[in-house]
Amino acid sequence: MPTNKQRREAAQRRLQRQLERRSEVARRRRRNLALTATAVAVAVVVGAAILLTGAFRGEDTGAAADPTASNSAAATTNSDGTVRCSYTPDESGNGNLEDVGTPPSPEATPTEGTSTLQMSTDQGDLTLTLDRAKAPCAAASFTYLAEQKFFDGSPCHRLVNQEGFGVLQCGDPTGSGSGGPTYKYAEEVTADTTYPKGTIAMAKTSAPNTTGSQFFLCFVDTQLPPEYTVVGTVDDAGLKVLEKVAAGGIKGAGPTGDGAPAIPVTIKSMTVAG
DSSP states (O other), rough: OOHHHHHHHHHHHHHHHHHHHHOOOOOOHHHHHHHHHHHHHHHHHHHHHHHHHHTTSSSOOSSSOOTTSEEEEEEEEOOOOOOOOOOOEEOOOOOTTOOOOOOOGGGOOOOOOOOEEEETTTTTEEEEEEETTTHHHHHHHHHHHTTTSTTTEEEOOOEEEEEEEEEEEEOTTTSSSOOEEEEEOOOOOOOOBOOOOTTEEEOOOOSSOBBOSOOOOOSOOOOSSSSOOOOEEEEEHHHHHHHHHHOOEEEEETTTSSSEEEEOOOOEEEEEEO
């Protein structure tokens, strides 16, 4: 029969094992919580990219663009400071594309100054200032499409309103999220490209060289990988329009927190003002 001393020692050993098990459980719990928090943070950033990836040509299985990689379709600079843009035919077979030709004189695209567009919507007017120096090919394409009345009568089909990711996406005449012109072109980005409040940037698929007509307007500082061409800025009056639409919420928001704006937005006209 064990003595009292032996029973006390056995009890102490059992208590020690219990304390060790509890410590291990607590350690695992802290580790799992840290992993979960990291996964959520990564998911927010990845989810943001997914929301804009494949934005205007439907499902896409291409690799994500690498802004540091060599890009054979990127614009080349001419001796006079202009650039040679490459607008290539979209041969994806997408039936939602509209043929309006391509921007004229792409071999000598200006890289100085700005282009001003007046975006008139049923929720208010926005002034868009396009920066030819920062994104000459995107600015030229955007201006050309406005001149062709490509955007007139088109809905802004997607709203995202999350902390660190707030955009209204427009530029698809079909409103399906897969429409655009019958041409595409290369992204104009660097590793330092960011998307602060007031930014106008071009949407694309997950594959490189797939910029078209769709664009998004940032009404908050938006965290995205540097894969989407920043083409310009929206004015303060336009930001107020965006904030009003954002406050109205999202119609049928999916699990990723995006969808059609509950306050519908239709571009009545997009005109070149200067």
